[in-house]
Structure formats: structure tokens, C-alpha cells
Amino acid sequence: MDTTALEFSLPNAAAEPDPFSIADLSPEIRFAVLFFQRDHYCTNCREQVQAVADRVDAFRARGAEPVSVVPEPLDRVEQWQAEYDLPYPLLADEDAAVGDAYDQPVRFGLLGSVSDFLGRMPQIVVLDRSGGEGDPEVVYTYSSNSTFDRPSIDELLATLDDLAADGETTSTDG
Template sequence: MSRVSDFSLTNVAAGPDPFTLSELDDDVAFVVLFFQRDHYCTNCRSQVQDLADRIEAFHERDAEVVSIVPEPGDRVEEWQSRYELPYPLLADPDASVGDDYDQPVRFGILGAFSDFFGRMPAAVIVDRRGDEPVVAATHRGRSTFDRPDIDELLAELDELRSA
């Protein structure tokens, strides 16, 4: 398990704005960070809606869902006005938090030049129960379709809770 990089980003949905990982309430044992590909990604848009539909299952496990989009706040606000997400939706315009958490980038120099061509989805479970938060599990997508199933993530949270 690796240590967690703290961050503070603009939040356009539920929760505090700005959203700062270290300032979450103590009763949040886990944070599930979903690093989205970009504003235009239809798979990302489906995922955030699916997460909204299952938010109570995460909350029952003392987990907070957070989606991070490597776009400016105004673009991310479009998602919120359209989907009314009940969890934090963060703008990471320079993709610095995605970089800190090793969000995969493909297509070499072209991918490094443009997130549209290269940034892949990722999911990271942060365990906040110890003295210092740690990364407890990570899924790094190899394509825009390569995302963990919500039931798999909930099972992973159940496993972490019982350990």
C-alpha cells in the first residue's frame, strides 16, 4: 500500500467546495476516486450516472465516491447540471491529481500532449482508517471501456472492512 497524495480541487456537486481529501469527516473510512477520461467520454458519463444510482451502497460501507474530471470547472459543471450527481464531482484542469495518482496515459507523445488521445480511466480506493491514509486498491484502465464493475468495488470495500 502506498501513501496518499492530498489534494484540493473545485467541487461542482455535493459536498464542500473546494473539496480537500484530508478534510473529509472522520466517519468516512474509504474514498473511492474515479479518474475520468475527459468531458466528452460517453463511458465516463455512463459511469457517473451508474455510481449515482448506487451511492447508498457505498455510503453503507462508510465510503465516499468522488469523480475527478481532467477539465476546467465550467465543463465539469455541465455534467452536474445534466446528471445532478449526489457526490463530489471535481475539476482537475491541469490533470495534476490524475498524474499524482498515476492515471494511465496512452499513445506516447500524442497521449502526453492531449488528454483526449491518451488519458485512460482509473479507480483508486483510499483507506482512511489508519494514522495515515493509504491507497488500498487501484484499477488502471487500458482502454476507455476498461473500468471496474461497481459490484466488484463494493466487494473490495467489504473485504477491506473485514480485514
């Protein structure tokens, strides 16, 4: 499996920089934690971005920057920012190209690929930027089976602790 992370640039409705790219993160940030959301209307996604915001300091204490990626146009993502005032990047992936590049799960085959509401499932991808040379590496993925299937913030923080301690690549499918 190729674990090299895809570089991308997306519009950012929240914390700088805008546009956002992994390469623009501070060198002190070892991990980028990408939260691929289902869509603008997903209640569980909205709860997750707020839970991450409540614990953003715990992520940053571990040298990690949370980043939410929503497969929607910028104006819809800006509505989330206006409502939740998130202190971390909130990206608009209007055509879901970045979600697709990171293999965000889509259910119901062709029908699911046409309608994010029916098919796109949440996913979490952790990138390790500590290699210094070259691109960041995908070191953890959690691919959900439903909008309810997500690791808790405490589980993610423990995963970051484990990754920092041993650097092993892990993958979990819900």
C-alpha cells in the same frame, strides 16, 4: 511501493465541500473511492458517474465516499453536474495534476500526454483513511487499458467489503 495518498484540493461542482479535499471528509468515512475519468466527452465516463450516483447509498453504507475527478476546467465539470445532478463530489482537475500524481494511465506516449482525448485512461483508486495517524493509504487501484475497461459497481462494492474485512492492499491492471 509508496502507498501514502497524496493530499489535494480541487474545485467541486457537486456535493459539498468546495473546494474538496480528502482531509475534509467526515471521520465516519473510511474509504475515499477516486474515479479518475478520461475527459468531458467520454460517454463511458458519463455512464459511470450516473451508475455511481444510482448506487451512492451502497457506497456510503460501507463507509465509502465516491469522488469523480475529471481532467477538465470547472465550467465543463459543472455541465456534467447540471445534466446529472450527482449526489457526490465531482472535481475539476483542469491541469490533470492530481490524475498524474496518482499515476492515471496515459496511452500513446508523448502524443497521449498532450491530448487527454487520445491518451488518458480511466482509473479507480481507493484510499483507506482508518489509520488515524498521518495520511490516508492507497489500498486498491484499477488502471484501465481502454475507456471500456472498468470494474462494475458490484465488483467495487465487493472490493470495499473485502478491504473492510482484511485491510490488504490490492492492485489490478485491466
